[in-house]
Amino acid sequence: MYLADYHTHSRYSFDGSEPLQVMCEKAIAAGLTELAVTDHMDIFTGLPYGEMINFDEPGGKRFSMDAAGLYRELNEIKDIYAGRLTVRIGAELGQPQVNPEAAKAFVSDYPLDFIIGSVHNMEGDLDVYYYDFTQMDVAAMYDHYVDWLIELAGVGDFDVCGHLTYPLRYMFERCRMRLDLKPYEEKFRHLFRLLVEKGRGIELNVSGLYRPMQETMPPLSLLKLYRACGGEIITIGSDAHKADHIGSFQKEARALLSEAGFSYVTGFKARQPEFHRL
Template identity: 30%
Template sequence: MQHAFACDCHNHSACSPDGHDSAAAMCARAQALGLYAYTLTDHCECQKFEERYRARVETAWEQMGSLTPQNGLRFYRGIELGQPNQDTAAADAALQGRAYDFVIGSIHNIRDFEDFFFLDYTGAPEGYIHSLLTAYWQELLEMIAWGRFDALGHLTYPLRYIQGEHGIPVDLQKHQDAIDQVLTALIKSGKALEVNTSGLRQKIGRTLPDLPLLKRYHDLGGRLVTLGSDAHCTADLAKGIDQGMETLKAAGFTHFALYVQRRPQMLPLE
């Protein structure tokens, strides 16, 4: 890594349905890369908690507890809660009794829709895309109002698929008021904004959110940012983190946050 304090605080092991490598393998890779700190954050999709995720969450917690990182690697236990606003009781149950260091809150699907990954955008009129995004911002506001998370994961996630995979242009200017509402609510609530570097190795080709939105967050007074690769295998771990740190510097940030016991530790972007 080029940066002394490079951390990867968003990634998945095989405890996630779409993860490929064991928690131990991910941790060993973090050590080999020389990361300053490593936080594993397996999925919990809250609306499918009982039938699909409760056992996975319990297994992930046990596996993280049995890891013995070496060579001075700081290892922290996290979770990525999907759609906590859609089933707050399930979100609370996922957190109950487990002293996570870091909780990411994400919206992967809006109510009554599949994950943005699965939606069919072919031939979709502009109004349809606009309404999907409008619902997405709204659910982010609901999640922030719920508030039992530390960082908002991959803001602009729908664009990874709408723009990146399907090549449909989206004019975010038409959503600027809604985005400002989300960023302002996030800042007021004291939660962090994640820079997710997965987009750098995907078709969309930029971080989620990207430089203009990070600048906007900074202009509005936001200072809490976290960094994650969203790797689902050892090969992708920490990919794009160095570039993400440079993007943050370009947006005006001097520090980023590493969460330990749900509290931000500010580290320099050097």
């Protein structure tokens, strides 16, 4: 059976620590046939790609992501595991709309199989991860977040939109806040139609199932809405930053996709979707 994890981070991500080989071994042990490594390539205003800001450091320390090292090593690993595990070469491209030239240069410099387009921060602000949700108008922030997704879908070069509903993860972890998504339904419908029109998809990110929020990103209601808008392209990703999470909740994810009306899960090779029956 085709089992694939399409959202994983290695030691090349600022918030990851796993060697690629350890990730591949864990993927095989978890019964996966395919693994996409999608390290962070966040894009910032005024910085070339690979020059990134780590907000975990005081003042947001600037650092360089070793893209050349990562993709060299990934190509080697791909050959080493050929026949045992299909390794797809990917990236999680963060908010490319803030610096389209930098994003474009990155995409043309590395021949990737797969790109997740994500929004982690808005208007050069901190990652949503650092927000104090008790000190803001959460509904307005969320509305703005969905606008940023729509902008991403309009201009970004990527294959699937990453962890839709992202701020919910931290709103729950920090403040035990949940948000009714109903008021945002029209905006999500607009986003999904745009993605479908452009031949792009979304991911079903299961990280919320091994984190406190206990919900997928997006939840079932939005999976159904995406499907109703003609959405077919959908990958499953654990967003693992530790090898232990690779391949987790595959069964639950596939069941959710079936429940939402999907018959296929998607993989990618050289940026082209491949459909596998659930």
